[in-house]
Amino acid sequence: MRRVTPDTIAVVDLAVCDRCGLCLPLCPPEAIHLELNTLTVDKTTCTGCEKCIAPCPVGALSMTPLVPSPQSPVPALNA
Amino acid sequence: MPDVDVLVVGAGPAGAVAAWETKRAAPELDVVLLERDRAVGSPVRCAEGVGDAGLREFVNPDGADWVSRRITDVIFEAPDDTQVILSNSGIGWVLDRTRFDAHLAAQASAAGATVLVNTEATGMSRNGDGRWHVRVKQGATEEVYRARIVIGADGVETMVGRWAGLDTRVPSRDMESCAQYVLEGLDFNPNAIYLQFSDAIAPGGYAWIFPKGEDAANVGLGMVALKSDGRNARQYLDAWVARRFPNSKQTGYTVGGVIVHTTIKKTYAAGVMVAGDAAHMINPLSGGGINNAMKAGRLAGCTAAAAIRERDTSERRLSKYHQAWMELLGEDHLKYYRIKQALEHMDDDFLNSLARTANKISPEKRTLGRVFTQALIRHPQLIPVAARFFV
Numbered sequence: 001m002r003r004v005t006p007d008t009i010a011v012v013d014l015a016v017c018d019r020c021g022l023c024l025p026l027c028p029p030e031a032i033h034l035e036l037n038t039l040t041v042d043k044t045t046c047t048g049c050e051k052c053i054a055p056c057p058v059g060a061l062s063m064t065p066l067v068p069s070p071q072s073p074v075p076a077l078n079a
Numbered sequence: 080m081p082d083v084d085v086l087v088v089g090a091g092p093a094g095a096v097a098a099w100e101t102k103r104a105a106p107e108l109d110v111v112l113l114e115r116d117r118a119v120g121s122p123v124r125c126a127e128g129v130g131d132a133g134l135r136e137f138v139n140p141d142g143a144d145w146v147s148r149r150i151t152d153v154i155f156e157a158p159d160d161t162q163v164i165l166s167n168s169g170i171g172w173v174l175d176r177t178r179f180d181a182h183l184a185a186q187a188s189a190a191g192a193t194v195l196v197n198t199e200a201t202g203m204s205r206n207g208d209g210r211w212h213v214r215v216k217q218g219a220t221e222e223v224y225r226a227r228i229v230i231g232a233d234g235v236e237t238m239v240g241r242w243a244g245l246d247t248r249v250p251s252r253d254m255e256s257c258a259q260y261v262l263e264g265l266d267f268n269p270n271a272i273y274l275q276f277s278d279a280i281a282p283g284g285y286a287w288i289f290p291k292g293e294d295a296a297n298v299g300l301g302m303v304a305l306k307s308d309g310r311n312a313r314q315y316l317d318a319w320v321a322r323r324f325p326n327s328k329q330t331g332y333t334v335g336g337v338i339v340h341t342t343i344k345k346t347y348a349a350g351v352m353v354a355g356d357a358a359h360m361i362n363p364l365s366g367g368g369i370n371n372a373m374k375a376g377r378l379a380g381c382t383a384a385a386a387i388r389e390r391d392t393s394e395r396r397l398s399k400y401h402q403a404w405m406e407l408l409g410e411d412h413l414k415y416y417r418i419k420q421a422l423e424h425m426d427d428d429f430l431n432s433l434a435r436t437a438n439k440i441s442p443e444k445r446t447l448g449r450v451f452t453q454a455l456i457r458h459p460q461l462i463p464v465a466a467r468f469f470v
């Protein structure tokens with residue numbers, strides 16, 4: 001999938017997340033995973049579309065700036 | 080490397096019935112049923128309501144310990160709290176899903192399936208030998224199971240579907256975000272389910288009261304986030320409960336997603352079938368999925384047994400599962416989905432006037448059919464909605 005590096009990506013607050021799995025089928029690039037009772041958002045495939053944010057029944061997902069650290073810059077995959 | 084004929088991922092109603100039916104149809108097959116949680120049936124993510132006829136195709140609810148409540152009445156509530164009471168409108172049940180799911184898994188076990196709890200599938204691939212190689216984690220131990228057929232009954236968050244290359248994604252408008260409390264100390268009719276429709280209470284969905292006992296119930300709602308005023312499902316529910324049951328005691332809480340779409344385009348691949356919530360086999364009007372899941376599990380189990388006996392687990396062979404499902408219920412869901420789309424344009428004022436129309440029919444003559452007919456006569460704007468039922 002063509003991906004423009006987004007300014008912000010989804011992040012989960014595991015202290016709030018109930019592991020219900022509702023957000024998984026909402027994610028167009030299937031960047032959200034639920035494994036061994038932990039929800040993770042794959043930073044390299046999240047497109048920042050925000051489709052998972054509002055539907056979370058408990059508000060566990062939010063957007064966070066994707067700031068590449070100087071040591072490991074996130075490559076622009078469409079470059 | 081354990082070698083099995085059928086590996087079922089997820090021990091909810093779809094998975095347990097799939098394992099049970101596979102063994103019933105072909106007792107010689109090795110069938111393993113995986114449950115990632117510590118016990119089958121827990122945590123409960125469900126309002127637990129189910130219709131009588133569908134349930135009886137599989138198990139007998141009379142006197143069963145996995146039933147919480149027998150239901151005879153349905154009470155529809157308009158946004159302004161006008162009630163439309165349908166007495167003796169048919170029998171339904173509110174289950175105790177913890178016990179119900181355990182009962183179904185016990186049936187699968189008694190039929191000879193191996194049930195493993197606390198055991199999670201973490202990935203699978205096809206390695207050229209015509210089998211699926213499924214990574215299975217149980218505590219610190221990881222093994223690879225080799226399976227002729229994998230049945231994905233792993234719920235709304237299905238990973239089996241993804242691993243098999245099936246598209247299990249859903250548009251935001253067709254996802255109900257749900258929150259539910261178990262409340263005690265309620266003053267209500269414990270033989271009725273209550274359904275309240277209102278954009279202010281549960282936009283794009285409805286709020287429900289499903290009795291669990293004389294003064295206890297599952298009290299919850301489902302809403303579509305796209306129609307929200309900014310609050311999430313739990314915040315909508317807290318507002319409704321505060322108004323409706325300010326003095327109740329909360330003993331349980333759950334959240335989850337209900338997909339109100341239609342069956343995924345393709346529920347099968349070579350050596351794979353997906354069933355239940357994982358394949359979006361939910362009635363898009365009611366949000367009900369338990370009986371549907373069991374029916375799909377039965378079709379998947381019977382198809383798996385026949386396919387393995389015929390030594391043909393190809394995509395083409397398993398496509399018969401999809402055809403059978405579409406004929407049984409999938410085509411109906413397409414119609415229900417069209418009705419749901421048409422109803423999305425009805426606002427709270429309209430729903431209030433609809434409730435008053437329904438109440439003009441005397442209680443003893445008030446059936447769902449008559450309410451529907453009167454609604455069409457007095458509210459012609461519903462005619463296009465009804466028309467969609469037949470196209």
